[in-house]
Amino acid sequence: xxxxxxxxxxxxxxxxxxxxxxxxxxxxxxxxxxxxxxxxxxxxxxxxxxxxxxxxxxxxxxxxxxxxxxxxxxxxxxxxxxxxxxxxxxxxxxxxxxxxxxxxxxxxxxxxxxxxxxxxxxxxxxxxxxxxxxxxxxxxxxxxxxxxxxxxxxxxxxxxxxxxxxxxxxxxxxxxxxxxxxxxxxxxxxxxxxxxxxxxxxxxxxxxxxxxxxxxxxxxxxxxxxxxxxxxxxxxxxxxxxxxxxxxxxxxxxxxxxxxxxxxxxxxxxxxxxxxxxxxxx
Numbered sequence: 001x002x003x004x005x006x007x008x009x010x011x012x013x014x015x016x017x018x019x020x021x022x023x024x025x026x027x028x029x030x031x032x033x034x035x036x037x038x039x040x041x042x043x044x045x046x047x048x049x050x051x052x053x054x055x056x057x058x059x060x061x062x063x064x065x066x067x068x069x070x071x072x073x074x075x076x077x078x079x080x081x082x083x084x085x086x087x088x089x090x091x092x093x094x095x096x097x098x099x100x101x102x103x104x105x106x107x108x109x110x111x112x113x114x115x116x117x118x119x120x121x122x123x124x125x126x127x128x129x130x131x132x133x134x135x136x137x138x139x140x141x142x143x144x145x146x147x148x149x150x151x152x153x154x155x156x157x158x159x160x161x162x163x164x165x166x167x168x169x170x171x172x173x174x175x176x177x178x179x180x181x182x183x184x185x186x187x188x189x190x191x192x193x194x195x196x197x198x199x200x201x202x203x204x205x206x207x208x209x210x211x212x213x214x215x216x217x218x219x220x221x222x223x224x225x226x227x228x229x230x231x232x233x234x235x236x237x238x239x240x241x242x243x244x245x246x247x248x249x250x251x252x253x254x255x256x257x258x259x260x261x262x263x264x265x266x267x268x269x270x271x272x273x274x275x276x277x278x279x280x281x282x
Contacts (some may be wrong), residue, residue: 010210017199017212019148023102023163025125025201025209026146027088030103038083044246046157047113048088053168053262057238064168064236064266065136074135077160078211079124079169080142080151087117098134100124102143125152130164139169145213148199149194150221154228158269167230167267172261173237174233176250177215183252188259218263225267234266241252 002191017025031038045051050059059065065076072094078087081099082108100120101107107119122128122241124143137157147153155165178194195217202211218222225232240256247253251261 008205010079010259012200012202013205014196014198015201016078017148017201018215019125019152020147020216021209022148022199022212023125025212027102029211030101034082034103034105034109036131037106041149041248042083044248045085045150047085047253048092050086050089050230052236052264053238053241054246054248055256056240056244057236057262057264059086062236064234064264065138065260068093068262071136075133076136076138077127077129077134077157078142079127079137079139079157080099080144080275081110081119082106082142083113084117084119085113086138086140086141088114089229091117098129100127121166125156127156127160129160131159135162135165137167139163140169141172144169145171148214150214150216150224151227152229154224158229161269163269164271165269167266167269169267173222173263174216174218174221175259176261177256180258181250181253183247183250187250187252198262208262221263223229223264229276230267230269232265233266233268236264236266238262239263 052059052062053213060068069088071090074095076090076095076097078099081101082088087097087099098118099110100122102123104121107121108220110119120128121169125147131231143153161167175194178190178192180191197215201209201215203209222232237260240253245253255261
């Protein structure tokens with residue numbers, strides 16, 4: 001959950017939060033917190049490293065987008081790019097990445113690091129690109145956990161992907177919602193229902209949301225992927241490596257060795273032309 005100092009103490013609650021309120025809260029939260037986030041986690045993320053989550057699973061090793069050698073010349077969209085660290089790694093492999101984020105301040109940090117990657121400020125639910133513009137789309141904890149309508153995001157991703165394209169995204173593992181968001185022993189006891197899908201909201205003194213995170217069960221995520229027009233080809237639950245001694249919010253070696261903290265969904269858009277030809281020849 002969020003970590004921010006306000007002039008007021010935000011009220012943490014569970015209540016409904018729609019698309020517009022969630023988007024507004026996310027933009028404001030990340031604009032206010034970008035400096036602290038990059039200061040706290042920039043060394044771990046690096047300037048040009050592709051890390052899928054707090055466990056430290058690196059795309060250079062995981063190859064969830066495909067072999068690094070096959071990325072050259074590929075058009076790639078990164079959603080929720082932050083300071084565009086992942087996009088910079090993709091560019092180093094010869095890909096042609098575009099880094100998209102809702103937060104203006106996060107993209108300013110991307111410019112601070114370097115101007116070698118095209119940056120776009122936009123909402124993931126309304127991607128400002130033509131149909132079939134990209135070979136690959138990826139998101140490392142970007143956008144998906146914070147949107148009220150993930151299927152709309154997935155349909156937009158499918159629209160901008162070319163047939164046969166791959167969509168890979170990571171989110172907080174759904175099982176974590178049943179446990180307190182604490183890195184120590186207090187975070188190891190079930191405290192809520194895994195099936196409670198009411199969003200986690202922090203709101204100001206007027207009742208307006210300043211932070212929103214949406215819970216989906218593992219089954220919900222799979223159904224959302226299918227409803228968005230994709231085929232799920234892999235679900236990766238990274239184990240906590242021995243070398244990683246850091247704590248990041250509720251992620252820690254203690255918890256990471258016992259319960260999963262991240263879920264990575266590897267999805268593909270079917271090659272429509274192949275399926276249509278097969279149908280006609282049947």
